[in-house]
Amino acid sequence: MQRASYVTLALLSLGVAGYALVAYGLFPLGSAVHPDMRAAFVAHRGAIYAHVFASVAALALGPFQFSAKLRSRRPALHRWMGRVYLGSGVLVGGLAGLYMSAFAFGGVVSKLGFAALAVGWLYTGLRAYLAIRARDVVAHRRWMVRNFALAFAAVTLRLWLPAAVASGVPFGLAYPAVAWLCWVPNLVVAEWFLRHSGRIHGPASTAEPGATK
Numbered sequence: 164m165q166r167a168s169y170v171t172l173a174l175l176s177l178g179v180a181g182y183a184l185v186a187y188g189l190f191p192l193g194s195a196v197h198p199d200m201r202a203a204f205v206a207h208r209g210a211i212y213a214h215v216f217a218s219v220a221a222l223a224l225g226p227f228q229f230s231a232k233l234r235s236r237r238p239a240l241h242r243w244m245g246r247v248y249l250g251s252g253v254l255v256g257g258l259a260g261l262y263m264s265a266f267a268f269g270g271v272v273s274k275l276g277f278a279a280l281a282v283g284w285l286y287t288g289l290r291a292y293l294a295i296r297a298r299d300v301v302a303h304r305r306w307m308v309r310n311f312a313l314a315f316a317a318v319t320l321r322l323w324l325p326a327a328v329a330s331g332v333p334f335g336l337a338y339p340a341v342a343w344l345c346w347v348p349n350l351v352v353a354e355w356f357l358r359h360s361g362r363i364h365g366p367a368s369t370a371e372p373g374a375t376k
């Protein structure tokens with residue numbers, strides 16, 4: 164991956180992680196969202212806080228996990244960050260996100276979009292974990308690329324939504340569309356990337372571009 168793309172991806176991830184920490188750590192619950200969403204959040208306070216604060220770990224740590232330099236120089240740190248990424252971010256954040264999907268704003272289309280995202284996030288995380296337990300580094304890397312592409316939905320949702328509203332699409336229509344747009348294209352790009360590139364970032368990747376796992 165080009166260095167500029169990698170840095171942009173990392174900065175966007177850290178930016179949204181920072182937004183979530185400030186908005187949910189320092190302000191009353193739901194201050195920055197639609198009043199109907201706020202009502203759902205207040206009714207499921209524990210789940211939304213668990214979702215936001217656990218998922219932030221994935222968004223904040225994910226970009227560093229793809230650094231070949233970090234993996235080769237500090238393998239123990241990569242392993243610990245991976246445990247936090249998968250254990251807190253994906254497992255807790257994904258289960259709480261799956262629960263919150265039942266109350267998502269925008270009706271059944273939004274609920275299904277977020278539920279499918281949560282299931283995909285949990286599934287790819289499990290596959291990445293099982294692969295590394297089996298010492299299959301290539302498969303682990305490929306599942307982690309897919310998993311982080313799904314975590315990155317937290318970023319793309321916050322790009323699609325203002326873009327849709329700014330182009331005149333009413334919020335009530337934009338939101339259910341964005342519940343799918345925030346992750347389906349990410350997954351397509353991840354698959355394209357896995358087919359066309361053997362490298363995440365830096366020279367030490369062991370990936371095989373044509374591998375099918």
Ligand code: HEM
Nearest residue numbers: 183218219222260263264267268277280281284313314317
């Ligand atoms: C990838 C799996 C994820 C799923 C399935 C998911 C699901 C959800 C759902 C269902 C909601 C409630 C939306 C509504 O009521 O309409 C929500 C809100 C939220 N999620 Fe996630 N989410 C995911 C990833 C993340 C990540 C990685 C973050 C990291 C920052 C995050 C941060 C938030 C925040 C801050 C909110 C509150 C809404 C806002 O302030 O914009 N989510 N998520």
